[in-house]
Amino acid sequence: MSIRYGARPPEERRNREVEAVQRQIWTQAVTVVFETDAEAIASVLPPPLEPSSAQGATARLRIATVDMGTGLKPFGAGWFGVRCRHGEVEGEYALFMPMTTEQATIGGRETFGEPKKIADVALHLDGGGVAAHIERMGFRIAEVNGLLGDEAPGYERDKIDFYFKLNPNPDGVGLDGDPPFVYCHRHESARAIRRIDGEMKLLEAPLDPLADFPVQRIVSMEYAEIAGTQRGEIVGHVPAEDLLPYVHQRYDDLSVLGAGK
Numbered sequence: 001m002s003i004r005y006g007a008r009p010p011e012e013r014r015n016r017e018v019e020a021v022q023r024q025i026w027t028q029a030v031t032v033v034f035e036t037d038a039e040a041i042a043s044v045l046p047p048p049l050e051p052s053s054a055q056g057a058t059a060r061l062r063i064a065t066v067d068m069g070t071g072l073k074p075f076g077a078g079w080f081g082v083r084c085r086h087g088e089v090e091g092e093y094a095l096f097m098p099m100t101t102e103q104a105t106i107g108g109r110e111t112f113g114e115p116k117k118i119a120d121v122a123l124h125l126d127g128g129g130v131a132a133h134i135e136r137m138g139f140r141i142a143e144v145n146g147l148l149g150d151e152a153p154g155y156e157r158d159k160i161d162f163y164f165k166l167n168p169n170p171d172g173v174g175l176d177g178d179p180p181f182v183y184c185h186r187h188e189s190a191r192a193i194r195r196i197d198g199e200m201k202l203l204e205a206p207l208d209p210l211a212d213f214p215v216q217r218i219v220s221m222e223y224a225e226i227a228g229t230q231r232g233e234i235v236g237h238v239p240a241e242d243l244l245p246y247v248h249q250r251y252d253d254l255s256v257l258g259a260g261k
Contacts, residue, residue, distance in 0.1 A: 024189070024227045027077070028123055029064035030132045030144050031226075032200045033219040040213050041082045046246040048181070048238065049093055049162060052083040059083070059213050060092065061142055061200065063132035064226070065123045066104070076100040076121025078134050080142070080210055084162070086235075091160035091183075095249055096208055098134050098141075112232045113165030113182050115250050117208075130196060130223055137257075139205035146198015148223055154191040161186060165234075166243055166250070175240040175247075183235050188228040196221045206256040 038057035045051065052058075059082045067074040081094040098119030099105045108114035119136035125148075133143040166179035200221065202211040 024229055025066065025068060026191075026225050026227045027064045027066045028125070028223070029062055029226045030123060030130060030196065030221075030223050031060065031062045032144060032221045033058055033060045034200070034215050035217040035219060036082075036213045036215065041084065044082065044095060044246075044249070045084050045093060046164065046238070047242045049084045049086055052085050052090060054085075054090055055083050057083070058219060061144075061202075061210075063121060063123050063134060063142070063144060075104050076119075076123070077104060078119065078121045078142075081161070082213075086162060086181075089160060089183075091162050093162045096141075096210065098136060098208075112184055112230075113163035113180070114184075115163075117252075125223075130198070136205070137207050137252075139207070140203050141205045141208045141210055142200070142202050144196070144198065144200045144221070146196040146221070149195040149197050152193040152195060152222065154189070154193060154224075156187070156189045159186050159188065160184065163232075164238060164243055166240075166247070168247070168251070174244060178237040178240050179243060180234040181236045181238050183233045184230050185233065186228055186230045188226060190224040190226050193222055193224040196223055207252050207254075 036057055036059050038051060041057050042051050062079040064077045065074050066077050078098040079094060080096040081092040084091065084093045094115055097114050097116040098121050099116050100121050102118065105116040105118050108116045117136065119134055121134050123132040128148050130148055131145050134141045161184040163182040163184055164179045165182055167176050169176045202213065202215065204211050
């Protein structure tokens with residue numbers, strides 16, 4: 001009898017998270033880029049990240065439906081982050097990556113250090129209309145509603161997302177070491193792009209305060225079919241004490257709900 005929790009031989013050891021993100025998988029997505037307050041961005045960036053010196057104070061929200069092509073039900077995936085830089089390297093720092101399934105959440109957190117959390121993420125198309133939202137822990141966090149406009153040209157681009165692969169110390173004090181600083185190299189293709197005539201709302205949610213970023217001007221709001229691949233790279237380690245003031249970005253502080261310490 002085979003004991004499935006037993007040790008596996010080398011030929012059966014696979015990192016399926018890495019394998020999955022190296023395949024090009026087309027998804028449906030709504031993406032909004034907007035200008036926001038420069039001081040708000042600066043306040044959420046752990047060192048060594050700094051505000052962008054080239055592309056201004058912008059943030060990006062994405063709400064998507066992902067079909068991995070495995071026969072399983074498609075899942076919802078979200079992304080919210082701000083434009084920033086590491087030295088001369090421009091990229092984005094993700095603050096919030098809501099996912100609807102455990103598998104999508106755990107793999108990205110443990111392999112790349114992505115700030116993923118389980119949430120309700122939904123995107124609906126109805127004729128020429130589009131509606132998308134993110135809800136978590138009883139709060140609606142963000143929503144996009146509007147009408148699809150004319151089709152725009154597709155594109156391909158390369159980008160970098162910055163992550164910190166950190167873990168709390170088992171004794172409850174600090175972190176278990178100096179966290180790796182990760183560059184996530186992404187290649188993204190987009191097709192069937194349609195501009196959206198509508199609105200985005202960032203709503204008050206105590207655990208996921210996206211609403212702290214004022215929407216000063218919408219740069220772009222669009223629907224598209226998007227495919228991407230990614231590759232993670234550890235480029236260094238960051239002193240744990242530098243990241244301790246920002247750990248709450250990744251782990252919920254339930255005391256804000258009146259749940260005590």
